[in-house]
Amino acid sequence: MERLEFGAAVRQLRENTAPAGVGPAAGRRRVQGLRREELGELAGMSADYVRRLEQGRSHPSAGVVNAIARALRVGRADYERLCALAGYAAADGHVPDEIGPGAMRLLERFTDTPMFVSDAAMNLIAVNSAFLALGHWQLTGDPWDWNVAWRSFCDPFDGFRQSATDATDHQTILVARLRAALLRYPADTSLAALVDELRSRSRLFDTLWREPRPVTAYESSAAFVHPDGAAVTLVGSLLAIPGDDLAALMLTAAPGSADAARLAELVQGAGEPAIIKVGRSGPG
Structure with missing residues (x-):
């Protein structure tokens, strides 16, 4: 169940990430957000591995979680959530209390x-x-x-x-x-x-x-x-x-x-x- 939840969270973040904000050129696109290939390239892993993660067929290491978070440039709250779903404690893990x-x-x-x-x-x-x-x-x-x-x-x-x-x-x-x-x-x-x-x-x-x-x-x-x-x-x-x-x-x-x-x-x-x-x- 946690693998499925982690995979769903990664997919949602990937699809909601604007390509121009993390590196790849926008151009004409058929999909929303980043492609799996683009996330894989940014995070240093294959598109097939990204697919397996999103489908809940592979358990990520703490290093993989950090690489994905860096590639997607997620905020602190989303990073904490990815860590928790993968079963790891985040780097410091303090409740954010800044009003955005x-x-x-x-x-x-x-x-x-x-x-x-x-x-x-x-x-x-x-x-x-x-x-x-x-x-x-x-x-x-x-x-x-x-x-x-x-x-x-x-x-x-x-x-x-x-x-x-x-x-x-x-x-x-x-x-x-x-x-x-x-x-x-x-x-x-x-x-x-x-x-x-x-x-x-x-x-x-x-x-x-x-x-x-x-x-x-x-x-x-x-x-x-x-x-x-x-x-x-x-x-x-x-x-x-x-x-x-x-x-x-x-x-x-x-x-x-x-x-x-x-x-x-x-x-x-x-x-x-x-x-x-x-x-x-x-x-x-």
């Missing part, structure tokens, strides 16, 4: 939609003023104040309420993302410390870590209780930002609903739209 232009564009273009951007360890790194307008994210001074998993399992918000079904979906997503992050970033001491703390402090998290549930949906609903006492029910949808290994959570209300009207009031009351970088939480 794609994530910034999302925050800038959806100013009326509560949104945050988090890294692979579920640390919030940027939020918009619409998100803060919900008034539920109260800081306690804990080192993991800005970590979604920590706040969900160990330090829940008074102003965040979910049904049992939605809570189950939410918890399942958080555990799955942290398990995947630990696989991709084995050398990240802050991530390892977070997982250790969660397993020590939360019996539920420890149970889900040992017996993970399958992820069936990447969204859940919640009621956000504002300090003024009024509540607004929103659906949180998780969007991946693969190039930077970040994720964005967008909170939306049903169009034309009372919740949509209430949300508009809260956002308008927050003043001019703004993007706030909140930084990485936890040790280190």
Whole structure:
């Protein structure tokens, strides 16, 4: 299974790589991205070997993984993913926490939609003023104040309420993302410390870590209780930002609903739209 996943990842990266960006002349082409022959030449291997890799019929060495990553000039997140799928630890393996232009564009273009951007360890790194307008994210001074998993399992918000079904979906997503992050970033001491703390402090998290549930949906609903006492029910949808290994959570209300009207009031009351970088939480 891992060989097939690695092969599929290589093929996707090859087909999405612009030839002009890595060396070969563009010209007239029948295929999208690089040909296998071109990737082989750039990486120092035969086109047939590239084919076998993509079909999951050969297991790559760490050197082959590095050669392919260099040839395709992939970003750090894609390199980490290739290493993990091939069964190797990357050179240093730290969770990226820089907000890239794609994530910034999302925050800038959806100013009326509560949104945050988090890294692979579920640390919030940027939020918009619409998100803060919900008034539920109260800081306690804990080192993991800005970590979604920590706040969900160990330090829940008074102003965040979910049904049992939605809570189950939410918890399942958080555990799955942290398990995947630990696989991709084995050398990240802050991530390892977070997982250790969660397993020590939360019996539920420890149970889900040992017996993970399958992820069936990447969204859940919640009621956000504002300090003024009024509540607004929103659906949180998780969007991946693969190039930077970040994720964005967008909170939306049903169009034309009372919740949509209430949300508009809260956002308008927050003043001019703004993007706030909140930084990485936890040790280190």
